[in-house]
Amino acid sequence: MTFPLTFWDISLWLAITAIILLITSEMLSPYYGKINTRINRKRLRNVAFAVSILFLAIVAIRIISMVLTP
Amino acid sequence: MMARRACARGRDRMRYDYVSYIIAILCFMLGALLFTGYAQHIGLTTGSEVTDLVITEFSAILGLVFVGLGYAIRPEKPTPAPLPAPTPSTPPKPTEPKPRKESEKRKRAQLKRKLGLTNIVSLTLFGTGVAALTASILYSSSTIAFIGLGLTFWGAIFLYIRTEKHIEEALLDKTTFPSLVTLNKMIAELGFKGQAVYLPPKYLKDFESSKVFIAKQEKTKLPTPKQIQKEEERMFVTNPEGILLTPPGADLTKLFEKTLDTSFTKVDLQYLERNLPRLLVEDLEIAENLEIEAKKNKICLKIENTIYKNIHAEAGKLPNIRGSMGCPICSAIACAIAKAAGKPVIIERDQTSEDGQTITIEYSLL
Numbered sequence: 001m002t003f004p005l006t007f008w009d010i011s012l013w014l015a016i017t018a019i020i021l022l023i024t025s026e027m028l029s030p031y032y033g034k035i036n037t038r039i040n041r042k043r044l045r046n047v048a049f050a051v052s053i054l055f056l057a058i059v060a061i062r063i064i065s066m067v068l069t070p
Numbered sequence: 071m072m073a074r075r076a077c078a079r080g081r082d083r084m085r086y087d088y089v090s091y092i093i094a095i096l097c098f099m100l101g102a103l104l105f106t107g108y109a110q111h112i113g114l115t116t117g118s119e120v121t122d123l124v125i126t127e128f129s130a131i132l133g134l135v136f137v138g139l140g141y142a143i144r145p146e147k148p149t150p151a152p153l154p155a156p157t158p159s160t161p162p163k164p165t166e167p168k169p170r171k172e173s174e175k176r177k178r179a180q181l182k183r184k185l186g187l188t189n190i191v192s193l194t195l196f197g198t199g200v201a202a203l204t205a206s207i208l209y210s211s212s213t214i215a216f217i218g219l220g221l222t223f224w225g226a227i228f229l230y231i232r233t234e235k236h237i238e239e240a241l242l243d244k245t246t247f248p249s250l251v252t253l254n255k256m257i258a259e260l261g262f263k264g265q266a267v268y269l270p271p272k273y274l275k276d277f278e279s280s281k282v283f284i285a286k287q288e289k290t291k292l293p294t295p296k297q298i299q300k301e302e303e304r305m306f307v308t309n310p311e312g313i314l315l316t317p318p319g320a321d322l323t324k325l326f327e328k329t330l331d332t333s334f335t336k337v338d339l340q341y342l343e344r345n346l347p348r349l350l351v352e353d354l355e356i357a358e359n360l361e362i363e364a365k366k367n368k369i370c371l372k373i374e375n376t377i378y379k380n381i382h383a384e385a386g387k388l389p390n391i392r393g394s395m396g397c398p399i400c401s402a403i404a405c406a407i408a409k410a411a412g413k414p415v416i417i418e419r420d421q422t423s424e425d426g427q428t429i430t431i432e433y434s435l436l
Binding site: 002003004009013017029039040041043044047 | 206207210211212215216219220223227230231232352353355
């Protein structure tokens with residue numbers, strides 16, 4: 001029994017999730033007048049950054065693996 | 071007659087809990103049919119065993135969710151209207167309290183608070199996601215794995231980004247305004263006519279606190295720090311004659327300091343210029359926009375669409391508050407400026423735009 005998703009499938013999922021979260025956190029920003037939305041914007045922004053950083057880390061791993069393989 | 075009317079009103083209200091129960095029954099029926107199809111007892115199937123099983127699982131979980139939802143949103147039993155009291159020939163007997171029913175009501179109310187709708191949705195998503203991930207491992211299906219990963223992640227996100235508490239803006243206005251009215255009346259009746267001066271830390275023994283001095287007569291010379299420190303514990307100052315008050319925005323200033331993780335006594339005006347907009351707009355979310363400009367001994371502030379706009383408008387009708395001590399937000403910023411600049415501060419000008427959305431305040435350093 002193995003997990004059916006590969007490392008690259010997860011990186012694709014992370015990319016899409018990061019884009020959705022970054023756009024959502026920006027659209028819900030108080031600078032657009034959304035001061036009455038009942039969510040913790042700081043946490044949403046932190047999660048968006050965390051997922052984006054994870055995705056960028058995976059991209060970096062891919063680049064390094066491509067560079068190192070002959 | 072009154073009892074019949076109350077019951078009729080109860081019947082007229084839509085029973086959403088019944089709707090939830092009906093949806094739950096339909097989900098269970100769908101799950102049961104697909105499971106029997108999967109088990110090949112009947113010919114109903116989607117063509118794929120895995121899909122049959124997954125839909126059965128989702129239907130079962132959804133059914134349970136709707137049952138829980140229906141139970142959570144069921145209306146309380148209407149209490150029948152009391153019968154009219156008979157004409158007393160003898161005094162009525164006092165009714166004894168029923169502690170059991172009251173404790174049951176309290177328990178139900180506590181459970182409702184814990185199982186809020188957001189929590190139910192988040193936990194359902196999370197649970198469904200974990201179940202889907204498990205199924206994906208068992209059946210080696212990447213589609214179900216993607217679905218499970220998404221559901222798990224979003225369920226966890228919805229739990230994590232909930233706000234702690236939500237307070238209605240109207241509550242803020244109603245809670246704050248009476249104190250301002252009392253303050254206004256007190257100053258008027260005691261006959262203190264001077265401009266309110268926000269004192270910097272050097273005037274106070276406890277330099278983290280905030281005080282405002284209002285002289286008895288207009289154009290009274292500002293007292294020296296020593297004079298204030300001698301009588302700091304008292305409300306009425308004798309030399310010069312005046313009153314020493316805690317301003318309405320004092321605690322709000324402390325909240326600003328706590329949020330910025332600093333003390334305004336340790337920073338300067340440039341720090342306030344840089345950080346106040348972010349503090350009020352992003353961190354505390356009490357205004358849509360804030361512009362601050364410091365020029366020589368004047369600081370101009372423009373606040374747009376603040377949650378304090380109503381209280382500011384109401385405080386504007388109080389002559390000893392508007393343009394003197396200011397509404398809570400104006401007062402809080404005055405305290406911050408006094409601490410940062412280290413000089414006494416007065417509110418020189420306080421204007422509101424016609425639509426009430428923009429507040430313009432001008433502070434002067436003495």
